[in-house]
Amino acid sequence: MSGVKLPDINKNGVITRADLKAQISQDDDEDEQFEEVSDADEDEEFKSDEEGDFELEKLIQRSKKEDEEEKISIKKSSPRPTLNKNPEVIDDFILNFLKAKGLNRSLDVFQEELYEHKQLKNKGDDFNMVVPDVYHQIRFLEDQKTYLETQLNKEDAVGTLQKMRDEKEFHKRSHMRLKQELKEVHKALKQYKKHTEKYDPVLNELRRKLEKAIKDKALVELSRTKLEAKMNAMNLQNTNNGSTTNTDKDSTINKTKKTSTMNTDASTATRKKTDSDPRDSRLPPDNRPNPNRTNPIQPPSVDAMTVSDHYEGHTMAISSIAIHPSSPIVATASDDMTWKMYSLKDGKIFLSGEGHNDWIGGIDFHPQGAHLCTSSGDGTAKLWDLINAKCVLTFTDHTHAVWSCIFNETGDFVVTSSLDQTARLWDLNSDRCRTTFRAHKDSVNHAMFVPYTNNVITCSADKTAQLWDIRLDANGNSTQTLFGHENALNHVAIDPQSEKIATSDYDGKVFLWDMRRLEVPIGKINASEGHSAQKMCFDPSGKFLAVACEDNAVRIFSTTSANLTKVNDLNHHKDGVLDVKFDPDGKYMVSCGSDCVFVLYQ
Template sequence: MAAAAASKARHGTDAREFDDAASDDGFQYEEVDVDALVSEALGPSADGALDDIDRMLVEVERDGAAGDVSAGPPRAAQPPGPEGSGDGGESFGHSASGAALPGAGAPSVETRPTVIDDFVRNFLIRAGLLRSLESFNREWFEMKARGKLRPEDATPVPDVYLRNQGLEDVVTRLRVELKHAEEVASRARSTWDQFRKERDFHRMHHKRVVQEKTKLLIDLKRLKRHYEAYEPTIEELKAKYESAMKEKMLMRLERDRSVAKLRSLEQQDAVNPHLSTVVDPPPMAEFVHGPTVEGHEDTVSALAAHPTRPIVASASDDGTWRMWEVPSGKLIMTGAGHGDWVADVAFHPHGTHLASAAGDGRIMVWDFAAKGRAAVMSDHTQVAWGVDFHYTGDFVASCSMDQTAKVWDVGTGKCRQTLRGHVDSINAVHFQPFSSNLVTGSGDKTLSLWDARSAHQIHMFVGHSNAVNDASFSLRGDTIASCDADGVVKLWDLRMVAERASYDLGEAAVNKVAWDASSSIVTAACDDKMVHVINVSEARVLGAMRGHEDHVQACVFDGTGKFLVSAGSDKTIRVWGRDSDLSGKSEGEGDE
């Protein structure tokens, strides 16, 4: 039993050394009670067996103390029992018996090869196989106690295993480094692919730039040859340009002189010869119904008298205008070209041209000598209702449903002035004789007097209670006659700038008014199928001429003053005059 106690004490010391070694190499070791295991394995004869084990351990310790403690090749055998050398079997400068090494001046460290059982224990602990470790220790010490272990079983671990373990560590470390290198290589590969794509892109871009450069060089060479071939032409054109500029300057000077002359002519109103001329008024009481002309296919909306000859022009809703001889009613000329009905016509002061206004908004000037159109003006945006010539014949005034009146240059066909001020359709426009003033009558119930040279509104006449259908100057130019849709005719004195007289002709609308050459008689074409006659000098209504079967749209005195011509919605033109002046007896008579 004493031997068992000594063995137990020794094993306790060895266990502490085992724990110290385990703390050094980082492995966890399990303390095993060898005596208990041996006693359990041997049974009642444990004391004798333990004595034998103690004796064997003493021999091993003696052999170890007598051996070489310096590092060298691994020993052939290890003493049985747990030496507690740990992983690597390290000893700290003393032998198993605790005696210091002879000749050693200071403690030294000796590295011993790991024995097989420690190697297995370390492996099981590192793998976490604790139950396997317990079974291994039990069986190992049991066989060792029984002496069944061969000497070669307790030898150190062959160097190849240690090398394999080292190589495994190196392989593990290399695998980590390889994985890291693969990650770096992957990133480098993506970067390289990006660089390769950029290289290809820049290479392609460079090739394209080179191609464009080559193309530009070729184009430049071709253009250079082209321009060199055109050098003589450029010099020739330059000479022509200089010559044209000189001619342009001369033409500009000539134009400025012509414009100055034209402006001086426009600003100078001519003397009205009718102011000093005394003309007897026509004997309206003796006027009877003369020939009836049927030539249009629709309503005859307007009439105009030739300034010097017994000729009348008519405008119709059938889209044509016609010229007739008075009083015979012989057709002289027909004009067609408007895209809609013709609303009004006017003769040139010299009788060589005719102006027409139509529902298509266009103003046309017709040349009798050329038998065609001389000018077309189309700045109006809506229906053109009226047209009239300036006394010089160089300008035409027109009015439209677009609430404007315009003054046109006949020579160029351009609009010179636009008169704005009315707030409804302008139904009539007429120039003052031998003047640049004109009058307009509008659906806004007013008349306006304008200066055509400056487009300035001189005066507005207010007095009508309904839309003004027509307004016309007397030949003397001092009085305006106007009519409205209520059947009222008013006279306006330009010298007093006031209303002179008013005549109510009934409930039927008055469509047109006309002056005779003496400026004493005014005739009114009405919707009551009659032409009313007013004596301005006597300020009374003389009577009415009956004969039309529908609304009377227009009336006018011919250039000789002998005849009155009327037209209406019954598509007829009727001539009125004294029986002696008419070519034949009329079937009807004029009623007063």
């Protein structure tokens, strides 16, 4: 074989193990001479290869030593006599055969006839010819076969050895090339790192200026809000006092400015949406007590909850549910563009509403229970008077579908979330949008008030949740951002004590956050592995969290520890579960889903 020097063959035609090891050792010595091109700075990377070569060299030396000891022992041993068996002649073979078989008469006849024949001395007869030794021939052929097989194995071993050498050289060159590339990459990284370090002081200074500007802006907004309130009060008082004396003057001014007023009607109408209004509701006090903290509720026995009843009534998926604050009444919102109210006493529908032009995604009761708010895919939110059974107010400022609508505990404000990447705060007394929250980069999927505070929290498809202060954020500046999710957020829930926040995403993961420290979550769990975790709800005690999962289940977790231990798994829907709610007293729980039914658990 070309490129490979074969070991010498002994007199029996066999390559000994010692010769093959010596050849391998010689090849390894040649390879070691080639390896001298290695980089001295990166010797540690070849530590394992050197150890392997050392072990191979040690094995070869030990084999050589064993072969030498074997040769010495052979020389010291005394020669032994050998016995060679020659083939028999024909007559001896026949005689021995007849005698061995006990054919005595045949033996006598054969001897007499053979003796007479030899006496005649026939020259053409040769009784000294040798009987062919078949066994000897077979042994000779077997020896030849063994020799040929040995030669064949030797050729295969040499070919394999050469192939392994070629692969070794290839991988060695590839390794050297990768080492050089890695060295260049490290060098480039060091240069980039050194280059970026120059900008750290500038970034720190810009960050400090930004924080200072945000604080100054918040103070200015507070001052401006106070001044606007004072000016509106003064203007209203002046209008009432001087309406009679200024009639002629106002008439003259209106006549002279008639043209300019007509040209600015559109801009004036737009400006009125953001200017303060005397009918605006007062913001609740900041330090109002939370009754859920001072009067704790006994936790419900969620581990023993079972299905009590099923309710049907919609022709399409039920996307959201709401429980009346004081009566056993459940309101449902559906993709069939209607909402319905059920009495849990008899399971009958006693009120329904139509008016939206697309699916209804959110529904919530007023804290007093006399009104209902709904949000729809037609980009509107509607306020319904349940006593008079009619729609009394429609909010149309959103430009895309509205996912949710939630009242605050006073009933004066509603917060909505929309596909247009904003959330809006609505004042029900002045019938207008008080604040627009614009920091999210994707659809805002849910928004709600933090109970008994002036804060709003939102979650978005941009994988973040944000906390807002409605006193400061007239221009939509968030006060805190919650990072950690790896996929779009579906829902955010807050316990009644305003101590914990839960967020869910499309991967089925649920994060638990502490309101006092929102930098990192205090607990994580995969509530619906491989499926989306939809809406969530805390029980009135704040110790349990129910999660509506897309895999047809409602799972309840304990929030007393950061591990979020599962305490119940309810699988009573035939399709994905979209929403779940506890009643205010914790006596029962309701869930709804894509199977067009809602289920009552007790």
